[in-house]
Amino acid sequence: MTRPVSKRNRAITLPDGGLDLGPRTLIMGVINVTPDSFSDGGQFYQDAQAVEHGLALAEAGADILDVGGETTRPGSRPTGASEEMDRVLPVIEALSRHCSAVISVDTYKAEVARAALTAGANIINDVTALGGDPAMADLAAESRAGLVLMHMQGEPRTMQNNPVYQDVVAEVREFLAQRAGLALEAGVAPEAIILDPGIGFGKTLEHNLALIRNLQALTELGYPVLLGASRKKFIGTLTGRDIPGERLWGSVGVHILGAALGADIVRVHDVAPLKEALAVCDAVMAQEPYHD
Known part of the structure; x- marks a missing residue:
């Protein structure tokens, strides 16, 4: 098993510079500034706690800090733009x-994204892949921000109600290719686009496993791939861990495997153990295997 060549020696362009991609897998640390996150139950809902947590993630080795103010767990309901901005802007400014x-804002609302970019964010992480707000594509183009396009079947409130695919890998690949094309048509630079298969967003256990197993089908599209499976329910199903915060080792396992299979960025809650595990994984995968 070898690293896809497409992982080497590229950069994600950002307004204030860029992020170099290469043999080292980048780490995106999760900061949920919400009262009802599935993974931490509002542990970092207060500004000071969220900022302290973000600084700790950066110190532990996070290359990117992803700040979100709206829960997108299964069954969740939307948050208004004003409330979302009240949650995330002070945290982004401080960080x-x-x-x-690099600061990323996890939002699908152009109004929130614009304010976050002004506050210091450089990446827009859009779980609707430009489907949630018609103004987002133009904002991404004019701001020159990095843009994460994620696949989700349905919406958070209903996405886990019997998700069905004929071929989940082919359908997710086709969707992400189409959304990347839409971004390009709007003027987003190809070097700014990142693709995310949306593990756990409208997928069953088998759908998630198939997407991870076949990550190279996404890397072949030519864009960096982000894998975000940290603490997800399917890990609990496989390991018997019902509490999200107890799914550390399953989360480490899936992201190490994802990095070996082609993911350029992993989005995780527990940065320090992933940093060490990735150091070993990346060193092994940077070398070509022996052929007799």
């Missing part, structure tokens, strides 16, 4: 002043 990690 951008006090650490060198």
Whole structure:
């Protein structure tokens, strides 16, 4: 098993520079500024706690800090743009002043994204892949921000109600290719686009496993691939861990495997153990295998 060549020696262009991609897998640390996150139950809902947590993730080795103010767990309901901005903007402003990690805003609302970019964010992480707000594509183009396009079947409130695919890998690949094309038509630079298969977003256990197993089908599209499976329910199903915070080792396992299979970025809650595990994984996968 070898690393796809497409993982080497590229860069994601950002307004304030870029992120180099190569043999080392980048780490995106999760900061949920919400009262009802599935993974931490609102542990970092207060601004000061969220900022302290973000700084700790950066110190542990996060290259990117992904700040979100709306829960997208299964069954969740939308949050208004004003409330979402009240949650994330103070955190983004503080983190951008006090650490060198790239800041990402996890939102599908152009109004929130614009304010977040002004506050110091450089990446828009859109779980609707430009489907949630018609103004998002133009904003991404004019701002030159990085743009994560994620696949989700349905919406958070209903996405886990019997998701069905004929061929989940082919359908997710086709969707992401189409959304990337839409972004390009709007003027987004190809070097700014990142693709995310949306593990756990409208997928069963078998759908998730098939997508991870076949990540190279997405890397072949030519864009960096982000894998975000940290603490997800399917890990609990496989390991018997019902509490999301107890799914550390399953989360480490799936992201190490994902990195070996082609993921350029992993989105995780527990940065420190992933940092060490990836150091070993990346060193092994950077070398070509022996052929007799």
